[in-house]
Amino acid sequence: MKALSIRQPWAWLIIHGGKDLENRTWNTKFRGRFLVHAAQGMTRKEYEFARDFALQANATLLPPLEDLQRGGIIGSVELVDSLDRSDSPWYMGDKGFVLRDPKPLPFMPMRGRLGFFEGPSLVNGETICTYQWGTWECRGDGYLWDADHDGYDPSECDNACPCCNTLVFLQRAKEEAETTSSYSNGYSSGTGESIWLDHVKAAHRENPTATEAALAKIGPVHALVDDNSHPEGFVVRIHNTEPAVVIQQLTTGERQQ
Numbered sequence: 001m002k003a004l005s006i007r008q009p010w011a012w013l014i015i016h017g018g019k020d021l022e023n024r025t026w027n028t029k030f031r032g033r034f035l036v037h038a039a040q041g042m043t044r045k046e047y048e049f050a051r052d053f054a055l056q057a058n059a060t061l062l063p064p065l066e067d068l069q070r071g072g073i074i075g076s077v078e079l080v081d082s083l084d085r086s087d088s089p090w091y092m093g094d095k096g097f098v099l100r101d102p103k104p105l106p107f108m109p110m111r112g113r114l115g116f117f118e119g120p121s122l123v124n125g126e127t128i129c130t131y132q133w134g135t136w137e138c139r140g141d142g143y144l145w146d147a148d149h150d151g152y153d154p155s156e157c158d159n160a161c162p163c164c165n166t167l168v169f170l171q172r173a174k175e176e177a178e179t180t181s182s183y184s185n186g187y188s189s190g191t192g193e194s195i196w197l198d199h200v201k202a203a204h205r206e207n208p209t210a211t212e213a214a215l216a217k218i219g220p221v222h223a224l225v226d227d228n229s230h231p232e233g234f235v236v237r238i239h240n241t242e243p244a245v246v247i248q249q250l251t252t253g254e255r256q257q
């Protein structure tokens with residue numbers, strides 16, 4: 001998800017001190033939750049200025065300078081507007097990003113960049129995704145990359161992360177299950193139905209909360225299964241129906257393999 005690097009102690013004040021406005025020289029069209037990255041650099045002068053400013057704005061007392069975490073993610077906050085002027089006691093100009101609902105996160109060291117940049121994904125809005133399966137790792141934007149290969153190849157990175165991008169992970173499994181009656185590769189073989197069931201199992205293991213929400217949104221899955229006793233060569237089994245666990249065998253006149 002998006003991240004923005006902010007110098008301390010302002011970053012701390014956003015997450016813990018009620019600072020509801022981020023001053024910038026530019027407006028943004030971005031809206032939504034982003035990660036607050038505490039920049040590495042901070043001078044004693046900056047700290048003292050911000051401490052005095054925070055006192056005027058009735059903010060919580062700052063922690064000692066040496067206790068402020070720098071060079072990493074410290075929390076997330078929602079950006080709801082980007083203004084030319086503001087009445088907020090935190091407004092200093094030129095533009096102001098209006099912020100709400102800050103949430104602290106366990107510190108995660110990371111290099112910052114200018115402007116909004118791609119930071120790690122959050123799982124259920126609470127923790128940073130650290131999903132790993134074999135050599136596959138969450139690359140931080142809801143998709144996986146193969147850490148086995150040298151460097152980062154965007155063409156390899158189309159697999160959705162079951163942990164932090166569970167809905168897309170299951171939507172793609174549904175598509176695959178509804179268009180594949182059987183498959184076989186060097187590693188495994190199965191049917192559309194087994195593709196669906198394997199993905200649901202993996203999603204459940206990684207993120208049960210998001211899996212329940214995703215299944216409710218996705219609705220019935222018409223999974224294909226190879227079956228040579230049928231004229232079409234396959235049958236359809238319906239999964240994820242209400243009431244749960246109804247598996248129905250159908251003849252499928254309209255379906256093409």
Ligand SMILES: [Zn+2]
Nearest residue numbers: 129138161164
């Ligand atoms: Zn992830």
